[in-house]
Amino acid sequence: MKILVSDITDEGLDLEFQETFRSEVLSLLSPASVALRVEKIAAEVLVKGEVNTRVELQCSRCLKNFQRDMDVTVNVVYHSVEELKGEERHEIKDDELDMGFYQGDELDVHELVMEQILLNVPMKPLCSEACKGICPTCGADLNVKPCNCERKEVDPRLEVLKKLLDGKE
Ligand SMILES: [Zn+2]
Ligand SMILES: [Zn+2]
Structure with a gap:
């Protein structure tokens, strides 16, 4: 799913949708349920919300596959690539936020959701703390x-x- 930055009104956008992915690194067992709030502040786009899905991971200790629910909180500010090339003006400064970039008028929400899920996959997954x-x-x-x-x-x-x-x- 892609959104056009020029479509984002002053009130912002509320999006609710399901996304499926094909990924080499991670297998999603169910489509991701996505609920996002999108706001535009000057040339920056603020995306906040939740992504819920179920994934299959491999335990880093016993090497067995196991399933796990993932509830990811999304907090991303998107800067326009064009804006950065220009005067480098940032309206939003917040260390809590992840940073992303969009080009032209298009923001790829599909990519955002996948990135957010991958970012939250533990480096060393454990089937159980006691494994x-x-x-x-x-x-x-x-x-x-x-x-x-x-x-x-x-x-x-x-x-x-x-x-x-x-x-x-
Ligand atoms: Zn032994
Ligand atoms: Zn294990």
């Missing part, structure tokens, strides 16, 4: 059961007990 991952030695999934390589340290007192018990049999 034990895989054993670096044998590759066993430690969430399923612990492997033997983990037990390098055997309590010497248990060794003695084991010998005693073995001797009795």
Whole structure:
């Protein structure tokens, strides 16, 4: 979806729509529900709102795929490329905002939504905070059961007990 900057009235625009994506890096399990408020301030366009979707990620510890809901808050100010080339006048200054650029009269909302989702994908996704991952030695999934390589340290007192018990049999 694209919007024309000249179509944005003084009252601003409220947009609600669904977007689907094809991406090499991320698979969306459902179309993204998008609700955006678009306002124009001088040559800058302020976009705020919410993007909700469900994605499939790979756990960085156990390497299994898992699903997760994503609720992304959008806060972007778009500067006109032409404006920047010119007198570099910025009406909006806010560190909380992401920055984007539009060219001509066209603002690509589809791209905005995809960018915002990708920005919010964790660098090291975890299927669960408690995920034990895989054993670096044998590759066993430690969430399923612990492997033997983990037990390098055997309590010497248990060794003695084991010998005693073995001797009795
Ligand atoms: Zn995991
Ligand atoms: Zn192991």
